[in-house]
Amino acid sequence: MKSRVLVVDDDTALAEMIGLVLKTEGFDPVFCADGDAAIGIFRSTSPDLVLLDVMLPGKDGTEVCRQIRAESGVPVIMLTAKSDTVDVVQGLESGADDYISKPFKPKELVARIRARLRRTDEPAPERLSIGDLEIDVTGHRVTRSGAAISLTPLEFDLLVALARKPWQVFSREVLLEKVWGYRHAADTRLVNVHVQRLRSKIEHDPEVPEIVLTVRGVGYKAGAATT
Amino acid sequence: MSAGGRPVARSVRRSVRRAAQRVRWSARRVLLAWRTSMQLRVTSTAIGFGLLAVMVLSTYLSGAIRDGLFEQRITQVLTESSRSTAQAQTAFNTTSATTTTGVQQLVNDMVRLLQGGGSSGREIFLWRTDPDSASSVLNSSTAPQLSGLITDTLREQTAQGEEQRWQSVSIPEGTGGTVPGVIVGSKVDVPVAGAYELYFLYSLEAEQETLSFMQRVLAIAGVLLIVFLACSTWVNTRQVVKPVQRAAQVAERLADGHLDERLQAKGQDEIATLARSFNEMAESLQDQIQRLDELSTVQRRFVSDVSHELRTPLTTVRMASEMIYENRDDLDPVLKRSAELLSAQLDRFEDLLADLLEISRFDAGAAVLDAEALDLRDVVSAAIDHATPLAVRKDVWVAAYLADGPVTADFDRRRVERVVRNLLVNAIEYAESGPVEVRVASNATAVAVHVRDYGVGMAKDQVAHVFDRFWRADPARARTSGGTGLGLAISLEDALLHGGWLEAWAQPGLGAAFRLTLPRRAGIVLTSSPIELAAGRAPEDVDVDARRTDESGPASLPDITDLPGEEAVADHPTTVVPARELGDHR
Numbered sequence: 001m002k003s004r005v006l007v008v009d010d011d012t013a014l015a016e017m018i019g020l021v022l023k024t025e026g027f028d029p030v031f032c033a034d035g036d037a038a039i040g041i042f043r044s045t046s047p048d049l050v051l052l053d054v055m056l057p058g059k060d061g062t063e064v065c066r067q068i069r070a071e072s073g074v075p076v077i078m079l080t081a082k083s084d085t086v087d088v089v090q091g092l093e094s095g096a097d098d099y100i101s102k103p104f105k106p107k108e109l110v111a112r113i114r115a116r117l118r119r120t121d122e123p124a125p126e127r128l129s130i131g132d133l134e135i136d137v138t139g140h141r142v143t144r145s146g147a148a149i150s151l152t153p154l155e156f157d158l159l160v161a162l163a164r165k166p167w168q169v170f171s172r173e174v175l176l177e178k179v180w181g182y183r184h185a186a187d188t189r190l191v192n193v194h195v196q197r198l199r200s201k202i203e204h205d206p207e208v209p210e211i212v213l214t215v216r217g218v219g220y221k222a223g224a225a226t227t
Numbered sequence: 228m229s230a231g232g233r234p235v236a237r238s239v240r241r242s243v244r245r246a247a248q249r250v251r252w253s254a255r256r257v258l259l260a261w262r263t264s265m266q267l268r269v270t271s272t273a274i275g276f277g278l279l280a281v282m283v284l285s286t287y288l289s290g291a292i293r294d295g296l297f298e299q300r301i302t303q304v305l306t307e308s309s310r311s312t313a314q315a316q317t318a319f320n321t322t323s324a325t326t327t328t329g330v331q332q333l334v335n336d337m338v339r340l341l342q343g344g345g346s347s348g349r350e351i352f353l354w355r356t357d358p359d360s361a362s363s364v365l366n367s368s369t370a371p372q373l374s375g376l377i378t379d380t381l382r383e384q385t386a387q388g389e390e391q392r393w394q395s396v397s398i399p400e401g402t403g404g405t406v407p408g409v410i411v412g413s414k415v416d417v418p419v420a421g422a423y424e425l426y427f428l429y430s431l432e433a434e435q436e437t438l439s440f441m442q443r444v445l446a447i448a449g450v451l452l453i454v455f456l457a458c459s460t461w462v463n464t465r466q467v468v469k470p471v472q473r474a475a476q477v478a479e480r481l482a483d484g485h486l487d488e489r490l491q492a493k494g495q496d497e498i499a500t501l502a503r504s505f506n507e508m509a510e511s512l513q514d515q516i517q518r519l520d521e522l523s524t525v526q527r528r529f530v531s532d533v534s535h536e537l538r539t540p541l542t543t544v545r546m547a548s549e550m551i552y553e554n555r556d557d558l559d560p561v562l563k564r565s566a567e568l569l570s571a572q573l574d575r576f577e578d579l580l581a582d583l584l585e586i587s588r589f590d591a592g593a594a595v596l597d598a599e600a601l602d603l604r605d606v607v608s609a610a611i612d613h614a615t616p617l618a619v620r621k622d623v624w625v626a627a628y629l630a631d632g633p634v635t636a637d638f639d640r641r642r643v644e645r646v647v648r649n650l651l652v653n654a655i656e657y658a659e660s661g662p663v664e665v666r667v668a669s670n671a672t673a674v675a676v677h678v679r680d681y682g683v684g685m686a687k688d689q690v691a692h693v694f695d696r697f698w699r700a701d702p703a704r705a706r707t708s709g710g711t712g713l714g715l716a717i718s719l720e721d722a723l724l725h726g727g728w729l730e731a732w733a734q735p736g737l738g739a740a741f742r743l744t745l746p747r748r749a750g751i752v753l754t755s756s757p758i759e760l761a762a763g764r765a766p767e768d769v770d771v772d773a774r775r776t777d778e779s780g781p782a783s784l785p786d787i788t789d790l791p792g793e794e795a796v797a798d799h800p801t802t803v804v805p806a807r808e809l810g811d812h813r
Contacts, residue, residue, distance in 0.1 A: 014543045021546055081538040102538040103545045103577055188640075189597070217600035217635075 002028040003117050006047035008038045008064065009079065010057050018051065021106040027113070035059035039067045047074065049116055051109075054080045054091055062094040069095035073152040075116035079104075092193040097154040098180060099190075115181030116154075130163040130222045131211035133202060142202070154179065155198045162212060162222040171219040195220060266464045273460035274453060281449035285442075292441050296434045301393070301409065308411040308427045309391055311341050315425060316415050330364050330419045338367045341427075352377060352426035356386045356414070364420035370428070373398065377410060377426055385412035385424050398430060407431040470498040474505055486513040523590075530587040534580055541577065548573050575711075582713035586696065589720040596639050596724050598749065603634040603643070603674045604667050610647040611665065614655060623658045625651070627665045634667055636674040636747040642721040643745070646729070647676055649714045650741045654680040656710075657739065668757040672747055673727075677758040679740040685733035693731045694719045718743075728753060732761040 005022055009015040010033045019029040032041040035058035042050065050068060054061035065076050078091040078099040091099055100112055126137040134143045137160055142149045151159065161178045162170065170178070172188035180190065195214075199206040211223045260267055315337055324333050334353055341351045350370040354377075368374060376396045384392045391413045397405040412426045473490065480488040489509060492502035552570040555563045588594050611627055618625050654663045661681035668675055685693070692698045697712040715729075722729035725745050733739035744756040 011539050011543070014539055014546075017543045017546045020550065024550075081535045103542040103580075106546045106549045 002026060003048040003113075004028045004030060004045060005113065006030050006032060006038075006042060006045060006050045008032045008035070008050065008056065008061070009053040010034065010055075011053070018109070021109065022113075025110050033057075035061070035064050038064045042068055042072075042074075049113055050074060050076045051113075052076055052078050052096070054078055054087065062090055065091070065094040065096050069152070073150075075153060077112055077116060088187070088189060089193055092190065093197070095152070095197075097152065097194075111181070118181065128160065128163040130159070130166065131202075131224070133159075133211060135160060135163055144202075149201060151198070151201060154194065155201065158194055158198055159202070159212075162220065166222040166224070169215045169218050169221045175219065191220075266461065266468050269464045270457055270460045274457050277453045277456040281452055285445045285449055288445055289438070289442050293438050296438060297431070300429075300431060300434050304409055304411060304427070304429045305391060305393065308413065311344055311427065312391070312413045312415060312425055314344070315341060319415060319417050322418055325419060327364055327419060330417060334364060334367045334417060334420075338369060341425075342369045348430065350428040352424075352428070353415075353417075354382075354424045354426070355420065356422040356424055364417065373428060376408075376428065377412070381410065381412055382424060385414060385426075386422070389414070396428075398428070407435055467498070470502065474501065477505070477509075481509055481512070486516060527587055527591040530583065531591065534584040534587065537580060541573075541580065545573055545577070579711045579713075582711045582717060585717050586713055586720070589717070589724075594720070594724055597641070598637045598639050598725075600635055600637050601640055603636060603638075603669075603676060603745075604629045606640060606644050607647055607665060607667050607676055610644050610651055613648055614651040617652060618655050618663070621655050621658070622660050623655045624662045625655070625665065626662055627667075629665075629667045630669060632669075634669045634674045636669070636745050637749060638725055638745050639721075642724065643743075646718040646721050646743055647678070649718050650676075650678040650743070652710075653714070654678050654682075654739070654741075657682040659683055661738070666758055666762060669747070670755070670757040672751050673744050673753055673755070673757055674747060675742060675744040675756045675758045677740065677742045677760070677762055679738065679762065681738040684735045684738045686735055690731050690733045690739075693733075694729070726751070726753070728756065730756075730760055 005027050007015050007018050007022075007029055009018070009031075012033065015031050015033065019031065022029040030041065030045045030047060032038050035056035038052075038056075038059070052061045052065055056064065059067075061078060061080075065078070068074065068076060075098075076096045078096040079102060080087060080091060080099055081102045088099055088101075097116060098112055100109060128135040128137060132144055133149070135141075136143070140153070140156060142151055142156065142159065157179045158175070161175065172191040175191050176182045176188065195212055196206070199209050199212055202211055203209050209223070213221050213223050215221055261271075318337060319333070322330075322333055324330050338351045338353050342349060350368070350373060352366075352368040352370075352374060354366045354368075355364070376398065378394065381392055381394050391411050393409055393411045396408050396410055398408040399405050408431055409429045410426055411429070412424055415423050415425045417423045470490075477488050477490050486509070489506050490502035492499045492506060548566070548569050551558075551566045555566045558566065585594075607627070607629065611625060614625070651663070651665070658680040659682040664677075664679045666675075666677040666679075668677075694715050696716045699712055719729045722743055722745070726749065727743065727745040730742045730744075731739065732742075740761040742756060742758060742760045744753055744758075746753055
């Protein structure tokens with residue numbers, strides 16, 4: 001089955017070119033050139049992944065991303081012409097899973113899309129616990145004393161990666177490779193921002209994390225299981 | 228000197244030295260205050276002049292008062308004595324006494340009478356002029372113990388002349404002190420007994436007291452005057468110095484970049500004029516700086532916008548080119564080669580755009596340091612891994628001398644790795660198949676990485692330009708090596724962003740060396756680097772002392788403790804010789 005990718009970009013030449021590349025790679029691209037129309041097309045086409053330009057007429061990319069996140073955990077990759085920290089962090093904080101800065105190579109784009117669409121091959125039922133959380137890996141559910149916590153697939157993957165090997169410290173580079181699928185060292189800000197987002201959902205007090213702990217100078221590790 | 232005496236002498240010497248030291252210190256402090264405070268200087272000068280004036284004035288006044296008092300008293304004393312002498316002479320002339328006993332009685336009575344007759348207490352002496360006279364009438368006086376005050380000279384003069392004679396004397400007192408006095412002498416004839424001298428001794432104690440009182444008053448007035456003078460000078464200079472101090476403060480604030488700072492300009496006096504001119508100057512400075520700021524902001528924004536606007540079409544072109552390149556085997560040879568060129572040059576174009584954007588970010592002050600505690604050896608290892616394929620292609624041997632212990636510091640991994648990568652690639656490009664050496668070391672305050680090649684090197688005037696944008700040592704070579712010409716400029720900006728150093732050394736034929744030094748923590752100001760610039764290996768045919776690279780470094784930095792890996796320098800190779808010396812030996 002072909003994965004459907006929604007390309008939201010006002011530059012028609014670039015959108016068409018991306019469409020060509022995606023078709024060759026076996027995806028089913030749909031297009032939208034306007035920020036205000038994006039959420040409507042997202043609902044009507046229900047894509048498996050969204051490629052979202054930051055600079056759009058009408059609503060800008062971060063706003064569109066926020067709207068999508070409000071109703072869906074579908075992976076969102078931002079396309080940005082600005083790689084300045086502030087812009088990137090803003091995009092990520094609005095809920096994007098990844099970003100790719102222009103100019104990019106087609107292979108790079110495809111690799112990122114594949115990494116986001118990759119699903120764990122149906123494994124044996126697996127249950128993990130981290131802090132006071134219960135994780136049902138196969139069922140993609142995280143619960144705290146019976147109550148479900150809603151996480152995006154990326155946040156879920158990040159949490160699972162940490163919980164599978166409690167007390168192992170993961171460097172940001174290793175997490176990038178495990179969760180985002182990057183081969184080469186890339187922007188570690190991705191990890192920082194997503195750890196913050198994850199903490200805001202699962203920690204009792206995000207300022208004093210107990211589940212995802214920072215190891216200064218190295219990276220992150222899971223907290224002790226208390227249940 | 229005995230053995231026991233030596234320690235005592237030593238301790239005495241020591242305390243003398245310490246005292247001298249203390250005197251020197253306080254002298255230095257006073258001197259410093261004198262040099263730095265105009266107020267102190269002006270006030271001291273005023274006090275000096277005031278003291279001089281008071282001294283001269285009081286000396287003159289006190290002299291005048293003393294002379295006046297004395298003159299007046301003398302006149303009074305002479306009048307009194309002359310009247311008393313005449314009264315005594317009349318009494319002697321009209322006496323009926325004819326016997327020695329009678330005369331003696333008269334003389335004694337007269338002396339007592341005369342003593343009580345004056346305006347104030349006086350002592351009377353009635354002495355026979357001729358000591359050899361046969362008369363048995365004895366000398367008589369009210370204070371025989373003071374008779375020594377009447378000198379022989381005065382007696383002679385009195386005996387010879389008809390008028391009164393006088394002389395100043397010091398009258399001894401019971402307490403051991405003396406009071407000033409005057410003795411007046413004149414001749415009298417005593418019946419039966421013959422020629423006698425009559426002396427009056429007057430005390431000037433009252434006058435002396437008056438004089439002392441006047442002097443005390445003068446002294447108090449003088450002190451008051453000087454205190455008043457000092458106060459008024461202090462206040463006056465303060466009125467002038469205060470605005471000057473304020474102006475200096477504001478000027479300093481302006482220099483620190485607080486361009487809104489202004490002086491208060493009240494009134495019409497010189498100080499207000501100064502303040503107004505100062506403010507005008509600040510105003511025009513602020514305008515100029517703002518104009519320049521706006522200008523450079525516009526320019527930087529333009530560069531940044533152009534770079535960003537270029538990115539979207541570039542992405543499309545890039546993807547299209549890549550699609551064609553992927554399928555180049557289906558094309559005829561001319562189109563195939565074109566596709567290859569297109570793809571390669573797009574890479575170059577992209578690199579250039581990325582570097583331009585990076586530079587524009589530095590220029591805009593928008594570069595942000597993302598520092599964390601890291602081991603420099605890891606970053607250098609990663610950079611070496613990255614550069615290895617190029618080294619293999621160029622047939623260059625890369626030797627890494629990493630410190631044995633950890634070389635940790637707070638730095639931005641992305642930036643530092645970029646710098647090291649850049650230095651390595653440059654060194655390999657210019658190594659001419661010679662070796663490239665990478666060293667990593669640290670001291671208490673800094674960590675450093677040093678990249679050395681033994682290639683063609685550069686002339687001194689070329690070294691000065693290596694960090695210039697788009698500057699190339701050899702323009703002909705640039706076209707083949709394909710760098711953007713911005714690499715070292717960006718590296719330098721990266722180093723400066725960390726508060727670090729990036730330095731270059733080169734000599735024609737001896738190769739080039741680059742050293743990146745980073746402070747271990749933010750806020751440390753670098754004073755030295757753990758590796759000597761242009762450090763290299765010693766050739767076998769030169770006999771030189773083994774030399775550690777780490778010789779310098781601040782002796783102590785109180786706020787930095789328990790830093791790991793201090794003085795961590797690789798033990799192998801042990802012989803590290805600066806290339807300058809190396810050149811001398813060759």
